[in-house]
Amino acid sequence: MSNLQSDLPMPIQGTLESEKARRSRSTALLEWLQGWLVTVDHKRLGILYILYSIFFLLVAGAEAIFIRIQLAIPNNHFLTAEVYNRFFTMHGTTMVFLVGMPILFGFANYVVPLQIGARDMAFPRLNALSFWLTAFGGMLLYFSFLGGGLYGAGNAPDVGWFAYAPLTARTFSPGNATDYWALALIVSGFGTLGTAVNIIATIFSMRCRGMTLMRMPLFTWLYLVVSGLTLVTITPLTAAQFMLLIDRYLGGHFFDTQAGGSALVWVHFFWIFGHPEVYVLVLPAFAIANEIIPVFSRKAIFGYPAMVAASVGIMFVSLGVWAHHMFTVGMTSVTNAFFVLSTMLVGIPTGIKIFNWIATIWGGRVRFQTPMLFCLGFLYQFLIAGLTGIMLSVAPMDWQLHNSYFVIAHFHYVLVGAIVFCIFAGLYYWYPKATGRMMSERLGKWHFWLFVIGFHITFDTMHFLGILGMPRSIYTYQPDRGWNTLNLIVSVGGFIQGIAVLIFAYNFIVSYFKGDVAGDDPWDAWTLEWTTSSPPPVYNFAEEPEVRSRRPLWDLKHPYDTDWEYEG
Amino acid sequence: MSSEEKNPHAGENTGVVALPANTAWPVVLAFGATLCFASLVMNPGVGIAGIVLVLVALVGWVRQIFPHEHHEEVLVVAHTTIATTARTEVGRIELSEIQRSYLPIESYPITSGIKGGIAGGIAMILPAVLFGWLTQHSIWYAVNLLGGAGAAYWTNPTTAYIAAFHWSGLLIAVVIHAVICLLVGLLYGALLPMWPRHPILLGGILAPVLWTGVLHSVLWFINPAFANRIAWGWFAASQLFFGIVAGLVVARTGRIQTRQPLPFALRMGIEAKELMSTEQEDEK
Incomplete structure (x- = not known):
C-alpha cells in the first residue's frame, strides 16, 4: 500500500495543490467583493459611484446610437415608434440621473475629503447608504424593461425624461412603466439627498487646520454650493413624483385638468427641479475645470473670490429661471418678461467664470495634456452653449424654436460639450491618484480628438435641423422635409463619439493593469490630495495636515515664494 | 535644480x-x-x-x-x-505700460449718452411720423406698428386698423420707444470712452447701421407683423436721424477727465488721505 502511495504519479499531488490554490483564489475574490460591498471608505464609494456611472454611460450611449440609427434616414423602421419612445426616455433619464449626478458625486466622494485634509466623510455609513440607494434606484429603473408593462410584460418608461402630464395619467400610460420611472427616481433621489447632506457636513466640520473657507480649493467650494442647491431642487421633484403616484393609484387629481387639477402644476414642479438641476450638473464640471486649468497653465486661478461669488450667484439665480422652459404654455407677458430677464441674468456670473478661466490661461505655460485638452474643449463649447441659451431665453425666439432640435442641440452642448468633457478631464486627472497608474496619453488624445470632432459634427448640425423645424421626439420623418442629409451627418457624428468612448473604456481598463506608475504627484499639482500616496492609504493622511494658503503643495515646493505671503 | x-x-x-x-x-x-x-x-x-x-x-x-x-x-x-518640482523658477507676468496708454484720459460722461438718447428719441418721432403720413396718410401708422408689438390681442391687423388711432397702441409704443431710447442712450454713453474723439461718427453712423442690421436679422422672430410691414429705408434713415441728434447732444456736452490716471485705490472710491495729497501735489 505504501508502495502504491509512493508510486502515485505526481500530477495528482499537483492537482490537489492547484485545487487548493483555486479555492484560496475564489475565497480571496469573495473577500475582495465583500470588502467593496460593505465598505464605508469614501474613496471606495467614490470609485463605486464612478464605475456605476461609466457603466450607465455606455448603456445610455448605446441607446443614443440606436436613436441615431433610427433617425439617420427618413421613413426608417429600425425601431418601432414605441421602442423609440422608450429609448429616448431611458437615454435622457439615465444620462441625467444615473450618469451625470452619480459620477459627479463620485468625484466629490473621492476628492473632497482628500482636498480638505480629512480622513473620511462626516457620515461614512450614510455615505454608503446614499450610494446603494442611488445604485438600486438605477437597477429598479432598468428592471422596468422586464416588469414594467401591462399584465407582467416588459415595457420601459416612454413618457420622456420630463414626463409631462397628462401623458403620465393611467389612461395614457397603462401598465407600470411610468411607476417604475417615478419610484426609481424617488429611491435614487433619497440617495442624492443623503450625499448632499454629507458633503455639506464634511466641508463645514472636517477641514484641516488652517483651511478657512477662503482657502478652500475651488473644487470643494463648488461642491458646497452644488450640495446646497441639490437639497433645494431634489425635494420638489420627489414631491411631484409622490403626487403622480397618488394621482395614478389613490384617485388624486393633482395633474388631472378635467377634475380640477392642472397639468401645468407638474410642469412647474418638474422645472423648478429641472433647471437648477442643469446647474447641479454643470457646477461640478466647473469645479473640475477650476482644478485642471490652473495646474496645466502653471498659474494660480485668476480671481478666486470672484469665482466663489459667481458660483454662489449662479446658485441663487438658477432658482428663479425655471419657467423659461414654459414660454409656450401661455403665461402672461409680465411673467414671460420676468423669466426672460432672470435667465439672461445667469449670463453675468457665468461670464465672470469664463473670463477668469481665460485670464488664468493667459500668459501661462500651458501643457496640452489630455485633461487640459478636454477643459479647453469645455471652455469653447460652454461659451457657445451659453450664447444659444441666451437666444432661447428670448421668449419670441423660444416660441419659434421650442421643442425643436435647436433646443436638443443647445442642451447637449451643455450636458455633453461642457459636463461630459469635464467629466472626462476629471477622470484623466484623478485616475493616477485613484489607481497609481497613468492612463495612456496617446489613447487619451485619440479619445479627445475623435470625441470633439464627433461632438461638433453631431451637435453643430443639430442646430440647423432645429432652425429648419425638425421637432424633438419624433421617431421618423418624411423624405421631403429637407432634413435627410443633416440627419445622416448627425448620426455619423454620433458613431464617431461612440468610437471615442470605446477607446476611453479600453484605455480605462488596460491602463489599470499596464499603465505607467503614476507616483504621488504626476501633474505637479498644488492641492492636498497630491501629498498622499497613489492610491492613498485608507486613512488618507498619517497626520492631520495644516495649510496656510490655497495651494499648500505649492508652498512646499517653493518655500522661498509661498502663496500665503501674497494671500495675506 | x-x-x-x-x-x-x-x-x-x-x-x-x-x-x-x-x-x-x-x-x-x-x-x-x-x-x-x-x-x-x-x-x-x-x-x-x-x-x-x-x-x-x-x-x-x-x-x-x-x-x-x-x-x-x-x-x-x-x-x-x-514635495518636489522640476519647475523651480517662478515667472511673473509683467504688464506693459503701453497696454494702458490707449485708455482716454478725457471722455464724455455716461449721462451725456442718456441725454443724447432722450433727445434722439424725441427727434426720431419726426421721420417716423412723416413715414406714416407719406405712405398711409396717417401719423398713427408708425406708432401702431411699434405699439402692436406689445399688444398681444392684435392678431393679423389690417392696414386700416394700424393706421387708425388706438390708445393701447399709443401707450405701448411710448413705453417701448422711451425704454429703448434710454437703453440705447445708456449703451452709447458706456461706449463713448472707446471712441471719445468722434461721438457723432460713433453715434450717428456706426451705431445706427449696426442697430438696423441687428434688427433686420431678428425682427422676424420678435415681431413678424412689424417685420412684414417695415420699410427698411425709412427705418435706417430714422435711426441715422436719432444717431446724429444724439451725437450732437453728446458733442455739446463738455468732456470730463476719466479716472484712468488715478491710483487704483482712488478709482475704487477709497478715501485715502495720503493718496489724495500726493495727487494734489502732482497737479500742482
Whole structure:
C-alpha cells in the first residue's frame, strides 16, 4: 500500500495543490467583493459611484446610437415608434440621473475629503447608504424593461425624461412603466439627498487646520454650493413624483385638468427641479475645470473670490429661471418678461467664470495634456452653449424654436460639450491618484480628438435641423422635409463619439493593469490630495495636515515664494 | 535644480488610526427600502421582504453605533512624501505700460449718452411720423406698428386698423420707444470712452447701421407683423436721424477727465488721505 502511495504519479499531488490554490483564489475574490460591498471608505464609494456611472454611460450611449440609427434616414423602421419612445426616455433619464449626478458625486466622494485634509466623510455609513440607494434606484429603473408593462410584460418608461402630464395619467400610460420611472427616481433621489447632506457636513466640520473657507480649493467650494442647491431642487421633484403616484393609484387629481387639477402644476414642479438641476450638473464640471486649468497653465486661478461669488450667484439665480422652459404654455407677458430677464441674468456670473478661466490661461505655460485638452474643449463649447441659451431665453425666439432640435442641440452642448468633457478631464486627472497608474496619453488624445470632432459634427448640425423645424421626439420623418442629409451627418457624428468612448473604456481598463506608475504627484499639482500616496492609504493622511494658503503643495515646493505671503 | 522639502503632511509616523468599521447594514437598508417602493408595482410579498430587511438593517445599524461606534484600527504604514518640482523658477507676468496708454484720459460722461438718447428719441418721432403720413396718410401708422408689438390681442391687423388711432397702441409704443431710447442712450454713453474723439461718427453712423442690421436679422422672430410691414429705408434713415441728434447732444456736452490716471485705490472710491495729497501735489 505504501508502495502504491509512493508510486502515485505526481500530477495528482499537483492537482490537489492547484485545487487548493483555486479555492484560496475564489475565497480571496469573495473577500475582495465583500470588502467593496460593505465598505464605508469614501474613496471606495467614490470609485463605486464612478464605475456605476461609466457603466450607465455606455448603456445610455448605446441607446443614443440606436436613436441615431433610427433617425439617420427618413421613413426608417429600425425601431418601432414605441421602442423609440422608450429609448429616448431611458437615454435622457439615465444620462441625467444615473450618469451625470452619480459620477459627479463620485468625484466629490473621492476628492473632497482628500482636498480638505480629512480622513473620511462626516457620515461614512450614510455615505454608503446614499450610494446603494442611488445604485438600486438605477437597477429598479432598468428592471422596468422586464416588469414594467401591462399584465407582467416588459415595457420601459416612454413618457420622456420630463414626463409631462397628462401623458403620465393611467389612461395614457397603462401598465407600470411610468411607476417604475417615478419610484426609481424617488429611491435614487433619497440617495442624492443623503450625499448632499454629507458633503455639506464634511466641508463645514472636517477641514484641516488652517483651511478657512477662503482657502478652500475651488473644487470643494463648488461642491458646497452644488450640495446646497441639490437639497433645494431634489425635494420638489420627489414631491411631484409622490403626487403622480397618488394621482395614478389613490384617485388624486393633482395633474388631472378635467377634475380640477392642472397639468401645468407638474410642469412647474418638474422645472423648478429641472433647471437648477442643469446647474447641479454643470457646477461640478466647473469645479473640475477650476482644478485642471490652473495646474496645466502653471498659474494660480485668476480671481478666486470672484469665482466663489459667481458660483454662489449662479446658485441663487438658477432658482428663479425655471419657467423659461414654459414660454409656450401661455403665461402672461409680465411673467414671460420676468423669466426672460432672470435667465439672461445667469449670463453675468457665468461670464465672470469664463473670463477668469481665460485670464488664468493667459500668459501661462500651458501643457496640452489630455485633461487640459478636454477643459479647453469645455471652455469653447460652454461659451457657445451659453450664447444659444441666451437666444432661447428670448421668449419670441423660444416660441419659434421650442421643442425643436435647436433646443436638443443647445442642451447637449451643455450636458455633453461642457459636463461630459469635464467629466472626462476629471477622470484623466484623478485616475493616477485613484489607481497609481497613468492612463495612456496617446489613447487619451485619440479619445479627445475623435470625441470633439464627433461632438461638433453631431451637435453643430443639430442646430440647423432645429432652425429648419425638425421637432424633438419624433421617431421618423418624411423624405421631403429637407432634413435627410443633416440627419445622416448627425448620426455619423454620433458613431464617431461612440468610437471615442470605446477607446476611453479600453484605455480605462488596460491602463489599470499596464499603465505607467503614476507616483504621488504626476501633474505637479498644488492641492492636498497630491501629498498622499497613489492610491492613498485608507486613512488618507498619517497626520492631520495644516495649510496656510490655497495651494499648500505649492508652498512646499517653493518655500522661498509661498502663496500665503501674497494671500495675506 | 529642484527644490525639495519633506512634506510634514505625511511623515514617517507609524501607529494606529481608528476608522469607521465596514458594515453591511447600509446596503441591506438600501435594498430593503428599494423593495418597499418596488412592491407598490410588484406584489405585497416583495414589500414584506423589504420591510423585514429595513427593520433588520435599522436594528443592526443602531447596534453599530450604540453604545459605542464600531471602529477598526488600521496600522499606519510609513510613507514619506517628498514635495518636489522640476519647475523651480517662478515667472511673473509683467504688464506693459503701453497696454494702458490707449485708455482716454478725457471722455464724455455716461449721462451725456442718456441725454443724447432722450433727445434722439424725441427727434426720431419726426421721420417716423412723416413715414406714416407719406405712405398711409396717417401719423398713427408708425406708432401702431411699434405699439402692436406689445399688444398681444392684435392678431393679423389690417392696414386700416394700424393706421387708425388706438390708445393701447399709443401707450405701448411710448413705453417701448422711451425704454429703448434710454437703453440705447445708456449703451452709447458706456461706449463713448472707446471712441471719445468722434461721438457723432460713433453715434450717428456706426451705431445706427449696426442697430438696423441687428434688427433686420431678428425682427422676424420678435415681431413678424412689424417685420412684414417695415420699410427698411425709412427705418435706417430714422435711426441715422436719432444717431446724429444724439451725437450732437453728446458733442455739446463738455468732456470730463476719466479716472484712468488715478491710483487704483482712488478709482475704487477709497478715501485715502495720503493718496489724495500726493495727487494734489502732482497737479500742482
